[in-house]
Amino acid sequence: MDKLHWKIGLTLGLLILSIWLLYPTVEWYTKTPDERAKLEAVRMRPKGIMNLGLDLRGGTHLLLELDITKLEKKEKVADAVTRAIEIIRNRIDQYGVGETPISRQGERWISVDLPGISNAEEAENLIGKTALLEFRLVNDSKDAQDVVAKAEALDGPPLDKNGVPAPEIAKLLPKGSMLYKATAGQEGERTRYYVLFDSVPVTGAYLENARVETDRQFGTPSIGFTFNKEGGKLFEQFTGANVGKYLAIVLDGVVHSAPVIKTRIGGGSGVIEGSFTMEEARDLAIVLRAGSLPAPVSIIEKRVVGPGLGEDSIKKGLSAALAALLLVVVFMAIYYKAGGLIADIALLLNFVFLIAALGYFGATLTLPGIAGMILSLAMAIDANVLILERMREEMALSKPVAMIIPTGYDKAWSAILDSNVTTWIAAIFLFQFGSGPVKGFAVTLTIGLLVGMFTSVFVTRLIYEFWLTSNPKELSI
């Protein structure tokens, strides 16, 4: 009997542990959406709870590709991606949204999941901006001025999407200089161009802080920035040596302003002016503070699920699934009587353990994940049907109850083991090599199969063994 006590203890212990692990998940999802949003905003989201995928809760998923052709030569791709992830995380943290999983996918892709962001475009701008701030001198030689005149007179745009100048412009450019576009001015105004020197004496890498400032007179926003010590020194030297020349402030390859350097600028601070809206200025300050990306990123996948849709489809699907599950439970109890009820208890425990395990691993439940769960539950029921059918076969041979039960389990065991392991092998490969939804499926299936084996074999047998201690004469299956 010691062995039986030990088994009961183990099962009850696991049950208590599961309920304890389950508690934060249940508590979290019984809160109203507003309460959850509030807590997330102040980063009070509890750890170790089961997450809902964006397809279930609404939100924006972005997949970014790092343009590795624009990396600095000496930087390794893997390092650059890691750095980009850090910077993007930094920006999002400053922006103040909740739990945002950011992860590397493949060699140079970065996946960002923004839960429940209503303004996807704002988030995109925040994440997608390279935010490379450069200070360059304007080339105001005669040749350069000719280039500018030619560029502004050209019919088509003198620069293509990637900033490569048209051939007739390229051949005129003075050596060591490049043509740059200025930010769009008032509507109807022609785009202006500058020729800047290639050397970049100071960059945004030396920034210590950036914030939004508003003009006292007109209330137009601009961005004030402060250099760190080293940057301040460099900036002071640079401006000191170039008094009287024009200094272009270039952000992501676009000239924002090009004031004349009146005097040596000490103190290490300055202002970027341009025609910003308040939001643009705020986002810009955030990205400047968080640092620039090692290379430009482009969005290669974007999925937005409105919050209403997620909830609606889930409610429908969930209630249908629950109804179906209830039907199965009732059927088992009618068809297999007490044996069916025991299987039902196992199924319930299976559910509790599974959700608790998903919460413990902080797994994310998606629609395909639910599919994996259904398969694992179906296999758990199948295991019990196998056992019960074996017991019925043994019962038909008029064996005593004390023999029917162990024989039923022993004979059913190999089929249960082999079918579970086979599916498990598939699940492991899918987990290892699949991505996105396929992985979500594999996670719930892998955990579900392990839990299912435990509840449908170990736990049900335990219940029978406990019942056998009362020395019953008849088995109700």
Add this chain to the structure above:
Amino acid sequence: MIRILHKTNINFIKLRHVFFGISGAVVLIGIISLSVKGINLGLDFTGGTMMQVKFDKPVEISALRAALDSARIEAGIQSFGTNTYAIKVKGTQENVNEKANQITTALKAIQGAAFAEEKLDYVGPVVGNDLAKKALFAMILSMFGIIVYVAFRFSNPVWGTAGVIGLLHDVFVALTAMSITNREIDLVIVAAFLTIAGYSINDTIVIFDRMRENMRNFPKMPLGDLINMSVNECLSRTIITTATVFITVLILVLFGGSSINNFAFCMLIGTVTGVYSTIALCTPMVYQWEHGGGRKK
């Protein structure tokens, strides 16, 4: 005791040519459908933009079509419940928001009804390719894994191969059903295929297990009789398990809502074919191979 079946004694092996004929015909239909109608691949694999919008008032699909046509957007339009439409532009090479903005602009031209964006998908061309490749790669590897494990556990590579052929057959039949009904294959459907594969091999293993056991108990019994006995012994379990899963999935098809309808439909086909393939394909195939076809034992 409630019993669905009492002792049955159906000669499945004798019926094998009928089964092979049925499966052959279904596979043929599948090949024809796939080559004539093709597969309706979703955005996940083709790349493109999909926008699901909900209007606040009833809007005719023709008005939608006209608005998109006048903006020169070639798109598929699908109705999705009350005043909700999905607008799909497949295989674009555009940047992320280009098509979405065009669609929004075009829809704003529709008079008298405002709309809200419920869902937006943009999949760049590289991504679609990558997703498809990875899913396929994972599936192929896991099938090899299954063959090896089954070969090891049942000390016979023929059994494992028969099991995997059954699984491939089932996924193919599900694919055919999707092609015939013109339903879209996206990543969620790939998950359904995986579920079908897992379910199919599970069912096959249960029968194989009974065959293994009976071989030990009755070493002299001819293989054909042994297979028949094993399948018949397991028949009531097969029916109960299948019925429970079938009913579950049927409820999902009927009441589960539009977003999981394709998934549930695919699973419904898979449940039936998963059981069928075990009895009608995997076990007779084992018989056929071990006996070199014509020779009776």
